[in-house]
Amino acid sequence: MSVATEVPTFLPRDRFDDLLQALAAGGRRVVGPTVADGAIVFADLERAADLPAGLTLATAPGRARLEPLPAGPGARRTFQYTVSGEGIKKFTFPSRVDALSMTTDLAGTVRVKVEAPAEPVPLAVVGARACDLAALAVHDRVLIGGPAVDPDYAARRSDLLVVAVECALASSTCFCATMGTGPEVTTGADLVLAELDDGFVVRAPSAAGGRIVESLGLAPAAPERVGKAAAQTAAARVAMGTDAIPANARDLLLANLEHPRWEAIAERCIACANCTLVCPTCFCTGQTVTSGFDGVTSTAARTWDSCFTDGFTQVAGGNFRPRHQDRYRQWMTHKFATWFDQFGTSGCIGCGRCVAWCPVGIDVRAELTAFAATAPAVAAVPLRDRGTLQPLAPPAPDALDFRRATVVSITPETADTSPLRLVTDDPAILAGTPGQFVMVGVPAFAIPPISISRYHPDGIELTIRAAGAATSFLTRLRPGATLGLRGPLGRGWPVETAHGRDVVIVAGGIGLAPLRPVIDAVLRDRAKFADVRIYLGARTPRERLFVDEIEALAAREDVLVRVTVDRAGPEWLGRVGIVTQLFKTVRGTGTDATAFICGPERMMAATATTLGDLGVPPEHMWLTLERHMECGVGLCGHCQFGSRFVCRDGPVFSAAELGDDLRREGL
Amino acid sequence: MDVAVRASAAAATAEDAGHGRATARRRPRVGVVKFASCDGCQLTILDVEDHLLEIAERFDIVEFAEATSRRSSGPFDVLLVEGSISTPEQAVEIARLRAEAKLLVVIGACATAGGIQALRTAAEHEAFRAAVYPVPAYVDSLATARPVADFVQVDAELRGCPISPEQLVELLVSLTTGRRPQLPDQAVCLECKRRGIPCVVVARGLPCLGPVTRTGCGAICPAFGRGCYGCFGPRENANTAGYAQALVTGDAAAGADGRGRDPVDVGRLFAGFTGATQPFRSVTDSLAGRPPVTLRPTLASPPETLRAGPPTWGPAPSAPEAPSAAAAKEAPDGPRQ
Numbered sequence A: 001m002s003v004a005t006e007v008p009t010f011l012p013r014d015r016f017d018d019l020l021q022a023l024a025a026g027g028r029r030v031v032g033p034t035v036a037d038g039a040i041v042f043a044d045l046e047r048a049a050d051l052p053a054g055l056t057l058a059t060a061p062g063r064a065r066l067e068p069l070p071a072g073p074g075a076r077r078t079f080q081y082t083v084s085g086e087g088i089k090k091f092t093f094p095s096r097v098d099a100l101s102m103t104t105d106l107a108g109t110v111r112v113k114v115e116a117p118a119e120p121v122p123l124a125v126v127g128a129r130a131c132d133l134a135a136l137a138v139h140d141r142v143l144i145g146g147p148a149v150d151p152d153y154a155a156r157r158s159d160l161l162v163v164a165v166e167c168a169l170a171s172s173t174c175f176c177a178t179m180g181t182g183p184e185v186t187t188g189a190d191l192v193l194a195e196l197d198d199g200f201v202v203r204a205p206s207a208a209g210g211r212i213v214e215s216l217g218l219a220p221a222a223p224e225r226v227g228k229a230a231a232q233t234a235a236a237r238v239a240m241g242t243d244a245i246p247a248n249a250r251d252l253l254l255a256n257l258e259h260p261r262w263e264a265i266a267e268r269c270i271a272c273a274n275c276t277l278v279c280p281t282c283f284c285t286g287q288t289v290t291s292g293f294d295g296v297t298s299t300a301a302r303t304w305d306s307c308f309t310d311g312f313t314q315v316a317g318g319n320f321r322p323r324h325q326d327r328y329r330q331w332m333t334h335k336f337a338t339w340f341d342q343f344g345t346s347g348c349i350g351c352g353r354c355v356a357w358c359p360v361g362i363d364v365r366a367e368l369t370a371f372a373a374t375a376p377a378v379a380a381v382p383l384r385d386r387g388t389l390q391p392l393a394p395p396a397p398d399a400l401d402f403r404r405a406t407v408v409s410i411t412p413e414t415a416d417t418s419p420l421r422l423v424t425d426d427p428a429i430l431a432g433t434p435g436q437f438v439m440v441g442v443p444a445f446a447i448p449p450i451s452i453s454r455y456h457p458d459g460i461e462l463t464i465r466a467a468g469a470a471t472s473f474l475t476r477l478r479p480g481a482t483l484g485l486r487g488p489l490g491r492g493w494p495v496e497t498a499h500g501r502d503v504v505i506v507a508g509g510i511g512l513a514p515l516r517p518v519i520d521a522v523l524r525d526r527a528k529f530a531d532v533r534i535y536l537g538a539r540t541p542r543e544r545l546f547v548d549e550i551e552a553l554a555a556r557e558d559v560l561v562r563v564t565v566d567r568a569g570p571e572w573l574g575r576v577g578i579v580t581q582l583f584k585t586v587r588g589t590g591t592d593a594t595a596f597i598c599g600p601e602r603m604m605a606a607t608a609t610t611l612g613d614l615g616v617p618p619e620h621m622w623l624t625l626e627r628h629m630e631c632g633v634g635l636c637g638h639c640q641f642g643s644r645f646v647c648r649d650g651p652v653f654s655a656a657e658l659g660d661d662l663r664r665e666g667l
Numbered sequence B: 001m002d003v004a005v006r007a008s009a010a011a012a013t014a015e016d017a018g019h020g021r022a023t024a025r026r027r028p029r030v031g032v033v034k035f036a037s038c039d040g041c042q043l044t045i046l047d048v049e050d051h052l053l054e055i056a057e058r059f060d061i062v063e064f065a066e067a068t069s070r071r072s073s074g075p076f077d078v079l080l081v082e083g084s085i086s087t088p089e090q091a092v093e094i095a096r097l098r099a100e101a102k103l104l105v106v107i108g109a110c111a112t113a114g115g116i117q118a119l120r121t122a123a124e125h126e127a128f129r130a131a132v133y134p135v136p137a138y139v140d141s142l143a144t145a146r147p148v149a150d151f152v153q154v155d156a157e158l159r160g161c162p163i164s165p166e167q168l169v170e171l172l173v174s175l176t177t178g179r180r181p182q183l184p185d186q187a188v189c190l191e192c193k194r195r196g197i198p199c200v201v202v203a204r205g206l207p208c209l210g211p212v213t214r215t216g217c218g219a220i221c222p223a224f225g226r227g228c229y230g231c232f233g234p235r236e237n238a239n240t241a242g243y244a245q246a247l248v249t250g251d252a253a254a255g256a257d258g259r260g261r262d263p264v265d266v267g268r269l270f271a272g273f274t275g276a277t278q279p280f281r282s283v284t285d286s287l288a289g290r291p292p293v294t295l296r297p298t299l300a301s302p303p304e305t306l307r308a309g310p311p312t313w314g315p316a317p318s319a320p321e322a323p324s325a326a327a328a329k330e331a332p333d334g335p336r337q
């Protein structure tokens, strides 16, 4: 057995084919840079002759053009450029992979299966740069670092051999030296090549790399070759400089979320999404569902998506980031600010792809520098303390699994809303907590997130409003059908924190559904709480949910219930007006109260304001956010709300945790 | 986002088409008609080889000039309409057909945006006629060629010149399953990048309408090293003004000399197949120094969500008693899947 060796060896240029053969041993697929379509494209690499010999890639904002190398001894070099438009992401995280298959038999038994990736083909990537490896490390953190694990990425990552190339020059768009990720290759590679005119200085930092060097029988590199290689990389570092972006970029952005510059950028940015799709760390995906005409089988493919699209934040009834400026702000703050809160690293590794491949040449470095010029002094923004209530779970291999539950009854409550009573003996579902939700899978449909609206000893209830295609379908199921459920997911209501305190529950419309388990929990342990008050709002009397249940509650001595509607009909004798007006009528909603609030976001913000005025401390006001969700487990990126993932850090947050973001437009 | 499909009509269709149930239901009656157009979209319908048989099994195609000589006057459960409305008779005919159709789906750039013949909306109609026809008086045409939605309520649209066979199948599948058709409204660039096509703007300095055009074609033109012509029409929130500006200044697709493009050329770029849509037309007008015109949005009906029919799989409505948790447990592959 050979071991990793740091003694540099030399691979003469005419022996590069031997290296490729050694890599391909045992059926390993070898990919690397080739020339196609007027660009450098990573593809299968069979011979050294496939490499872009004698070419360089001249990049500038909005430009990446192949050009011949100047005549001279280095004119036949094959790696004399930096990064191409696509990195190695297309191999480790392809743009489209099968993620789920869903079937049902005619009896309505639904099966949702997480697709196991096809037996991963062992892969060797030739020509990855230092920044590519840094990006790979970021993806490792995001996609397999927990709490959920992307099975396809995990499989592709499990047998990857990396032959890195140390950059001999820097492009005008490169800024790895600023981001601390290059140009020297320090970690993550099995072999590291530094190209000279007549061949390559080879290092083998891993055992696998060492074995390849050994099999090739390479001689140690002469010290002058090693020195020359180091000198050209050092020169690349100097050429880039180390101050491409302001050092306090994160603080700058977070302190200037309402800066007029966002609007100015949005006039130039065409929201084409190219910057996100070429970025080697962007990981956002959607589920593309395809089905046959009968709707009994379907597959969902995990497909690259981008926060620059309208559909990204679309929910039934509206869009959270309608404007280009909201989307640009999401992109830039995610890369340079909130990524730190989420994953403990920068989301940008300085490859410059987003600069070169932006069709209109928007340069993130220039934009960040412009921010620094207009808002020079900002205080450091502390990293968000995530998971103060429940620590983040470690990576769970079964986090994506769908469990099964059977519909036993569907009883319409209003014209469009029906509770589904489900039975299951799945211990994980039964062990859910108030405020958690499930992703509901049936063949042919997108997988919507639905809150658990009651726990029973033998199952749960879901209260579903027919807001779109999937939810309409679910409310029309017949008893006996089974559903696939991913979950219970997320951080629910911290009911225990209200022990010994007054409890204020405020629900608007369907918002009562996720709060019902809170009411259940409070009543079960009634003695542990002081006063309990429930305020309910509905648009019209007919749209009130669980009317009988609420009347029974109202009849109790130990619970106060107030109901209001926006618009009354002739039959309505109760209150009319918005729910916040109800508090004014009640004494004692103050510092000793813990509030649990769910409804439309504006209603929750208004409620939080009113309750705050009455003295309820923000850390005792809990509300649950709604965002577009595709995965429910922190992998798809859709549900981001500033630095938070609503699916895994919430959906329940305290008003203190949300701060100003609760009222921020376009987040 | 996505396509709008009117609630009641779609629900009826979903029920009619049946899904994998033994019970035979009436197949929905489908018609395909055309107005001012080239028939290319109709031909696409014949192009969905893999699905053609199944479509014929599930839908009753009662009117389809390109494929059969059968003629039917309706009523139609689904009517696919190709072509723009460019003569007074056509305006009358589309109103009649609308009354006959539960679900009216416009297909192709002509029907959704006016098409290439709508170029005349930005020109002098009489001068055009005189230039093209020897005896213009014989030709009775409206001063504009307009999308179908300018005349009647439209329930759904398939974009493109021609439409994409995959999107057509997706729309038909959505009708039989009740699911939301996945017809993304995002830019062509996303598909271009997913396919790994090097951007022709950045790598070759070619102008490309991909960033402001709706995806659906699979980024065919960039795949062949050319810029997108915009045949799927504007994407959601297209920032055409910003893009046109960048092409003029040279921030986008600059030539080897780093210079931008002649505004007249940029204007022409936006005046193609779907040039008569508001986001494209306003660029052409402003670059040509013409006063801006206000066009109607291409989709006349406000986007509504597709409503599913009741599921057709699952226990029959009369299912006696529901299985218990124990029954679920006995299922062959267990509760955890």
Ligand SMILES: Cc1cc2nc3c(=O)[nH]c(=O)nc-3n(C[C@H](O)[C@H](O)[C@H](O)COP(=O)(O)OP(=O)(O)OC[C@H]3O[C@@H](n4cnc5c(N)ncnc54)[C@H](O)[C@@H]3O)c2cc1C
Residues within 6 Å of the ligand: A314, A315, A316, A437, A446, A447, A448, A449, A450, A451, A452, A453, A462, A463, A464, A465, A466, A467, A468, A469, A470, A471, A472, A510, A513, A514, A625, A626, A627, A628, A629, A630, A651, B180, B305
């Ligand atoms: C944590 C959470 C809990 C929820 N609990 C309930 C509940 O108990 N009862 C209920 O009726 N509704 C609930 N919703 C809203 C519900 O998820 C949406 O109404 C539903 O996703 C709409 O899906 P659709 O396919 O019917 O509509 P479409 O508009 O066709 O949506 C297609 C897809 O877009 C996404 N999407 C659309 N709207 C939303 C949305 N509002 N929130 C998140 N993703 C969305 C989903 O991926 C969905 O599958 C909840 C949402 C969240 C985020």
Ligand code: SF4
Residues within 6 Å of the ligand: A275, A278, A279, A280, A281, A335, A347, A348, A349, A350, A351, A352, A353, A354, A355, A364
């Ligand atoms: S943000 Fe831009 S420079 Fe940073 S890693 Fe992504 S593509 Fe590269």
Ligand code: SF4
Residues within 6 Å of the ligand: A276, A281, A282, A283, A284, A305, A306, A307, A308, A330, A331, A332, A334, A335, A637, A640
């Ligand atoms: S949300 Fe972040 S990771 Fe996702 S596409 Fe946008 S910038 Fe990239």
Ligand code: SF4
Residues within 6 Å of the ligand: A268, A269, A270, A271, A272, A273, A274, A275, A276, A308, A357, A358, A359, A360, A361, A362
């Ligand atoms: S910054 Fe550039 S690449 Fe990114 S969305 Fe805007 S225009 Fe497109």
Ligand code: SF4
Residues within 6 Å of the ligand: A272, A274, A359, B188, B189, B190, B192, B193, B198, B199, B200, B201, B202, B208, B209, B210, B211, B219, B222, B227, B228
């Ligand atoms: S070639 Fe056109 S469609 Fe493709 S990424 Fe570039 S601008 Fe977008």
Ligand code: FES
Residues within 6 Å of the ligand: A628, A629, A630, A631, A632, A633, A634, A635, A636, A637, A638, A639, A640, A645, A646, A647, A648
């Ligand atoms: S990350 Fe996918 S829903 Fe939250």
